[in-house]
Amino acid sequence: MLELSLNILDIAQNSVKAGAKLIAVAVEVNTASDTLTVLINDDGCGMTHEQLEKVTDPFFTTRDTRSVGLGVPFFKDAAESTGGSFNIASAPGAGTKVSAVFGLSHIDRVPLGDMNATVEMLVFYNTHIDFLYRYKVDGAEFTLDTREIKELLEGAPIDAPEVKDFISEFLKENSMEVNKGRIF
Secondary structure (H helix, E strand, O other): OOOHHHHHHHHHHHHHHOOOOEEEEEEEEEOOOOEEEEEEEEOOOOOOHHHHHHOOOOOOOOOOOOOOOOHHHHHHHHHHOOOOEEEEEEOOOOOEEEEEEEEOOOOOOOOOOOHHHHHHHHHHHOOOOEEEEEEEEOOEEEEEEHHHHHHHHOOOOOOOHHHHHHHHHHHHHHHHHHHOOOOO
16 A cells, blocks of 8 residues: 555454444654554454464455455555564454554655544544544654543534534644654
8 A cells, every 4th residue: 555544544444344342543653763653453353363363364354345355464564574563463352453563764664644534534434433543753642532522522423514623623733743844
């Protein structure tokens, strides 16, 4: 994929399909250690040991609409091709945890891309699921937690136009502040 944010979207969509009620996405940039770390955790149905062993094989998928599953294998390859690492842990009934560490300045690292758009798509097209998004760059960070927003809304829909505008602006302003003009 051309951007890591699209890989993150794909993996989070797997969490949606796995029946997750809460999906946590964390992106951390650490220029001192020259790393970009992505964590995606869910409380979905999880995978069996057999599925977990095959999940990084591009010719394995649990979907019946196609015979290949490229999201996880591409994400793994993207991390490892930068000298980074990839790990996935899962068990039936225990959800799934994906972690990928990328060499930040490595020439083969795919750009992070538009994480704000990714988070917006996840939140606004899956209003029945809660999302916890944390974005951190060199110690500066912000968090978006839809559970907190839904509580403040007191039953109003999270995808109402005014709420969508608020969330979009919140993501934009906070990312700009945390990034300090840098693009990752």
